[in-house]
Amino acid sequence: MGDMTVRMDNVGIVVEDLGAAIEFFRELGLELEGRTVVAGEWAGRVTGLGDQRVEIAMMRTPDGHSRLELSRFLEPSVIADHRNAPVNALGYLRVMFAVDDIDETLGRLRALDAQLVSDDVVRYEDAYRLCYLRGPEGILIGLAQELN
Structure with missing residues (x-):
């Protein structure tokens, strides 16, 4: 190659x-x-x-x-809508963004009606805090804050 x-x-x-x-x-x-x-x-x-x-x-x-x-x-006009597909649907899932402060970022996005898909931001070992959220029109994105 x-x-x-x-x-x-x-x-x-x-x-x-x-x-x-x-x-x-x-x-x-x-x-x-x-x-x-x-x-x-x-x-x-x-x-x-x-x-x-x-x-x-x-x-x-x-x-x-x-x-x-x-x-x-x-x-032409839109003929299908995948915006509210569940997290375990086949196809593209989400875009993950690395942020410095996940709580501060969530606070700003919640003012624009962003909703967490689960109840909380989850901690993965001592490495990351992570969440999935839905933004405008149900668009799914992820946020990750590296813990160091």
Whole structure:
């Protein structure tokens, strides 16, 4: 195979309310890199949807290494909804974010109606405190605070 390089560029999340999703991920600590409408035949060839128009917001972590692409489909309309799939459903599960202070972060996200999926933040040995939570539209994310 040689020295192939691969790097995670972004994770895509489809939403109904782009503004609310941007606000939520901003509160988490991501920065809005850009916002645009993508349309045209080339875009439809990538997705297989043909003629499409999608409003996209690119969010970036402060270290610049990770990005979320938040998308709102204008055309064609949405035909399936996986936002409230249970944690043990097949397919993509969640994006995990490392944070400095999980309690402080949760406090800020709860002000935007984020809900823990279980009763508590769980401690894993002396290494991490972890939780899963649902943000706007039931989007599932994880938070992890390294204990050192």
